[in-house]
Amino acid sequence: MNMGQTRWAIAEGYIPGDSLNDDPAFVSHETACILNLGNQEANVAIILYFTDREPVGPYRLQVAARRTLHLRFNDLTDPAPVPRDTDFASLITSDVPIIVQHTRLDSRHPNIALLSTVACALG
Amino acid sequence: MNMGQTRWAIAEGYIPGDSLNDDPAFVSHETACILNLGNQEANVAIILYFTDREPVGPYRLQVAARRTLHLRFNDLTDPAPVPRDTDFASLITSDVPIIVQHTRLDSRHPNIALLSTVACALG
Amino acid sequence: MNMGQTRWAIAEGYIPGDSLNDDPAFVSHETACILNLGNQEANVAIILYFTDREPVGPYRLQVAARRTLHLRFNDLTDPAPVPRDTDFASLITSDVPIIVQHTRLDSRHPNIALLSTVACALG
Amino acid sequence: MNMGQTRWAIAEGYIPGDSLNDDPAFVSHETACILNLGNQEANVAIILYFTDREPVGPYRLQVAARRTLHLRFNDLTDPAPVPRDTDFASLITSDVPIIVQHTRLDSRHPNIALLSTVACALG
Numbered sequence: 270m271n272m273g274q275t276r277w278a279i280a281e282g283y284i285p286g287d288s289l290n291d292d293p294a295f296v297s298h299e300t301a302c303i304l305n306l307g308n309q310e311a312n313v314a315i316i317l318y319f320t321d322r323e324p325v326g327p328y329r330l331q332v333a334a335r336r337t338l339h340l341r342f343n344d345l346t347d348p349a350p351v352p353r354d355t356d357f358a359s360l361i362t363s364d365v366p367i368i369v370q371h372t373r374l375d376s377r378h379p380n381i382a383l384l385s386t387v388a389c390a391l392g
Numbered sequence: 393m394n395m396g397q398t399r400w401a402i403a404e405g406y407i408p409g410d411s412l413n414d415d416p417a418f419v420s421h422e423t424a425c426i427l428n429l430g431n432q433e434a435n436v437a438i439i440l441y442f443t444d445r446e447p448v449g450p451y452r453l454q455v456a457a458r459r460t461l462h463l464r465f466n467d468l469t470d471p472a473p474v475p476r477d478t479d480f481a482s483l484i485t486s487d488v489p490i491i492v493q494h495t496r497l498d499s500r501h502p503n504i505a506l507l508s509t510v511a512c513a514l515g
Numbered sequence: 516m517n518m519g520q521t522r523w524a525i526a527e528g529y530i531p532g533d534s535l536n537d538d539p540a541f542v543s544h545e546t547a548c549i550l551n552l553g554n555q556e557a558n559v560a561i562i563l564y565f566t567d568r569e570p571v572g573p574y575r576l577q578v579a580a581r582r583t584l585h586l587r588f589n590d591l592t593d594p595a596p597v598p599r600d601t602d603f604a605s606l607i608t609s610d611v612p613i614i615v616q617h618t619r620l621d622s623r624h625p626n627i628a629l630l631s632t633v634a635c636a637l638g
Numbered sequence: 639m640n641m642g643q644t645r646w647a648i649a650e651g652y653i654p655g656d657s658l659n660d661d662p663a664f665v666s667h668e669t670a671c672i673l674n675l676g677n678q679e680a681n682v683a684i685i686l687y688f689t690d691r692e693p694v695g696p697y698r699l700q701v702a703a704r705r706t707l708h709l710r711f712n713d714l715t716d717p718a719p720v721p722r723d724t725d726f727a728s729l730i731t732s733d734v735p736i737i738v739q740h741t742r743l744d745s746r747h748p749n750i751a752l753l754s755t756v757a758c759a760l761g
Binding site for chain 4: 516
């Protein structure tokens with residue numbers, strides 16, 4: 270039974286440096302929503318790509334069996350925090366099939382804006 | 393003739409707890425738009441996945457032949473209402489092929505924001 | 516050379532009845548952006564699906580070779596205008612391969628909201 | 639290893655002529671986010687399609703190995719700038735596989751709106 274893919278790419282990435290306020294629900298954020306439909310924990314690795322410097326990563330994290338993780342790129346710190354107001358892209362790989370959807374909440378201006386799209390499955 | 397798929401996943405899910413007002417058209421909502429192009433009623437089952445608890449479901453519903461149902465997750469009650477302000481994901485299965493698109497209207501702040509993407513087809 | 520597909524579905528459809536103002540650029544609208552990369556005119560037929568009534572259509576239109584048409588569902592009149600504030604979905608077929616992307620501009624509240632996604636290719 | 643595709647289409651394109659202000663971060667823009675996961679520079683060509691005139695292009699650009707380029711259509715000038723307030727679509731080809739995501743920031747009205755979707759892979 271198809272449980273997703275093990276390699277996903279998100280070509281769009283950008284964390285606005287400003288936010289409406291400090292309420293975590295409204296801080297501008299870039300999110301990779303990861304769904305693990307299977308019965309095994311997923312070991313996930315993320316590599317970040319930039320316009321004019323070498324890729325950074327892997328960032329490593331786990332998504333338990335039958336769980337979803339809505340990962341904010343804002344929260345990544347190891348090996349390095351994600352720079353704000355900077356274009357990036359990401360490659361997300363997993364040892365078991367997962368599903369990835371990309372969402373941004375932008376609250377720089379007094380009202381919020383949202384975008385979302387399924388990430389690009391690479392197999 | 394291809395009428396869609398029988399298994400779809402939406403990795404992103406979040407119903408904001410606040411809304412602009414009580415007008416149903418403007419209440420913050422998370423929607424799975426389901427289209428049944430075929431000549432047989434679709435029996436649909438939805439399982440919800442969370443970050444830190446067991447999946448909930450199935451929620452069961454029908455989409456008549458040659459009809460569309462824009463299902464608000466807000467309206468699901470059996471076996472349990474969908475918690476607000478909580479990350480979730482969903483797996484949508486059907487006994488006949490359907491097409492699923494995911495949309496959110498977020499009206500927490502004085503103006504609305506929208507997102508939409510075709511769900512991830514799993515076969 | 517792959518020029519797209521001949522059958523596309525958009526499960527989400529909704530034309531808000533209110534708008535910011537009468538400027539056509541800001542009237543709330545639901546759009547199917549159609550791209551014809553080929554060297555032959557595309558004869559396109561659209562069927563609309565609803566929640567609780569029979570499908571309506573076909574609406575017929577042409578997209579010339581090497582042209583794009585950003586079709587507003589608001590502008591469809593024959594065989595019937597598209598009801599406002601009503602959920603619908605659409606099936607778009609063409610005699611030659613095309614590419615379809617779905618976009619909505621919602622200007623009911625003083626600021627606009629946008630959504631977009633590639634339509635669901637059915638072959 | 640799958641690094642993406644060499645032909646992508648974006649059926650939706652529109653650069654609003656007005657913007658919130660002149661801050662580049664908030665100028666209304668239409669973007670093709672291109673990710674080159676491979677070890678060879680990507681030579682990319684873009685053709686723009688319109689409603690009622692011949693296609694324009696190719697616009698040529700490079701995306702270095704292991705880099706992302708968030709290309710604003712606003713910045714294209716050769717062979718011709720992209721007209722504002724005008725519907726267009728685009729075909730993006732590359733000599734090596736890439737990944738393309740489409741995003742717009744619309745800041746015509748006092749608050750911004752965003753849309754995004756993975757482009758349509760053509761092989």
